[in-house]
Amino acid sequence: MTQVNSESGVGAAREAIATARSVVVKIGSSALTSMKSGLDTERLDRLADAVEARMRAGSDVVVVSSGAIGAGLAPLGLSTRPRDLATKQAAASVGQLALAHAWGTSFARYGRTVGQVLLSADDFSRREHHRNAQRTLDRLRSLGAVAVVNENDTVATEEIRFGDNDRLAALVAHLVGADALILLSDVDGLYDGDPRKGAATFIPEVRSSADLDGVIAGSGGALGTGGMASKLSAARLAADAGVPVLLAAAADAATALASGSVGTAFAARPVRLSARKFWVRHAADSRGAVLIDEGAVLAVAHRRHSLLAAGIVGVRGRFHGGDVVDLVSPDDRVVARGVIEYDSTELSGIFGRSSAELPETMRRPVIHADDLVSVEESARR
CATH class of the missing domain: 3.40.1160.10 (Acetylglutamate kinase-like)
Known part of the structure; x- marks a missing residue:
């Protein structure tokens, strides 16, 4: 003892x-x-x-x-x-x-x-x-x-x-x-x-x-x-x-x-x-990955902002709206997880574009801040 x-x-x-x-x-x-x-x-x-x-x-x-x-x-x-x-x-x-x-x-x-x-x-x-x-x-x-x-x-x-x-x-x-x-x-x-x-x-x-x-x-x-x-x-x-x-x-x-x-x-x-x-961070299976630029890493992993299409540079795997996906930084680190709003096929046609460039029906966040958790925050504890 x-x-x-x-x-x-x-x-x-x-x-x-x-x-x-x-x-x-x-x-x-x-x-x-x-x-x-x-x-x-x-x-x-x-x-x-x-x-x-x-x-x-x-x-x-x-x-x-x-x-x-x-x-x-x-x-x-x-x-x-x-x-x-x-x-x-x-x-x-x-x-x-x-x-x-x-x-x-x-x-x-x-x-x-x-x-x-x-x-x-x-x-x-x-x-x-x-x-x-x-x-x-x-x-x-x-x-x-x-x-x-x-x-x-x-x-x-x-x-x-x-x-x-x-x-x-x-x-x-x-x-x-x-x-x-x-x-x-x-x-x-x-x-x-x-x-x-x-x-x-x-x-x-x-x-x-x-x-x-x-x-x-x-x-x-x-x-x-x-x-x-x-x-x-x-x-x-x-x-x-x-x-x-x-x-x-x-x-x-x-x-x-x-x-x-x-x-x-x-x-x-x-x-x-x-x-x-908790479910998003620890329990749900990831159905794919969204590759994001450094600006998006700062926004979602450190400032707890929603993920927008403009900050996305690529997509891995096939997923559907409502699935949980990993957010991957330019140096290939998983920095966050979230519930995606779009199918992978939809996302492939809009990533890298500003909201002003998108149809009005597709201007909502790709992942809302309420459905997003930082993995890096957990690692720092």
């Missing part, structure tokens, strides 16, 4: 996490499963105890649980985590059943009902699916059930979609309007290197990207796929959206959920992104 005392400064982020009324708790595969015996129900019970204590203290908690693939390995006689997608999906189909049953049995000790919610990347990239997932989670909570969320590994079509549920947890935190996100795994916080390989300095709080200078984050372990790189990315994603984050060890779950005084805390941006802008 890496305890943070008052002398080192608990900070506003820890206070926000400790007092949050709505919390998403993500639990890593290594905290729930082992390669030899599969699902460890004793460890799961201790985690459920910590969640229950937080709920009895007045918080609304959503659990994002990894471990489906790990829970399916032992029953199927697999000694290592599979590499091919079909075997992963087979293990998940077995493990999801065991995992849901274990969570249900554990929370039943407190008279609570568990509802399993399986989500895929597509559920976040499509606005209608996004809203349906939100309504399901909100209704489960209003009915007094504990929502246990997992990635739908059995039908996913790409090998790694969310990063061992770390990114999924960050997306869920924004989806349900959570006040805090707690990431629990086999690490007790963020270090500037791998503490298992030698001297590494613990980082108790991340207030901005400057606190991450020199940090080297590694990939996942034997049971999981996320690793510190995935956790760091998810923490920054949630913090950028306005949700403070605590990264702590699952062994310290009781303290993490009770006071937030362990692990590494990530401060949230002062102003929370709207649901639509």
Whole structure:
């Protein structure tokens, strides 16, 4: 346990996490499963105890649980985590059943009902699916059930979609309007290197990207796929959206959920992104790219102005009005994303022209400022 005392400064982020009324708790595969015996129900019970204590203290908690693939390995006689997608999906189909049953049995000790919610990347990239997932989670909570969320590994079509549920947890935190996100795994916080390989300095709080200078984050372990790189990315994603984050060890779950005084805390941006802008920046799939000149980069990425046809120098891919596209600078950097007003074929006929040169029906912005988010602003945090 890496305890943070008052002398080192608990900070506003820890206070926000400790007092949050709505919390998403993500639990890593290594905290729930082992390669030899599969699902460890004793460890799961201790985690459920910590969640229950937080709920009895007045918080609304959503659990994002990894471990489906790990829970399916032992029953199927697999000694290592599979590499091919079909075997992963087979293990998940077995493990999801065991995992849901274990969570249900554990929370039943407190008279609570568990509802399993399986989500895929597509559920976040499509606005209608996004809203349906939100309504399901909100209704489960209003009915007094504990929502246990997992990635739908059995039908996913790409090998790694969310990063061992770390990114999924960050997306869920924004989806349900959570006040805090707690990431629990086999690490007790963020270090500037791998503490298992030698001297590494613990980082108790991340207030901005400057606190991450020199940090080297590694990939996942034997049971999981996320690793510190995935956790760091998810923490920054949630913090950028306005949700403070605590990264702590699952062994310290009781303290993490009770006071937030362990692990590494990530401060949230002062102003929370709207649901639509969060979806544009983090959840929606890009359907193409619009190439813009330096003047347009300054206007859209730094001054938050709408994108006009005059600032466009080219188009990549095929897209339709209402799709999300990347805005690419002359040096080939994605500087912003937005909801395009025109089809790619329409845009090809008007870019580079001033509003005065266009028909009156095509003088509206290519991307309105309200539908545009700067990617560079996120990177500077």
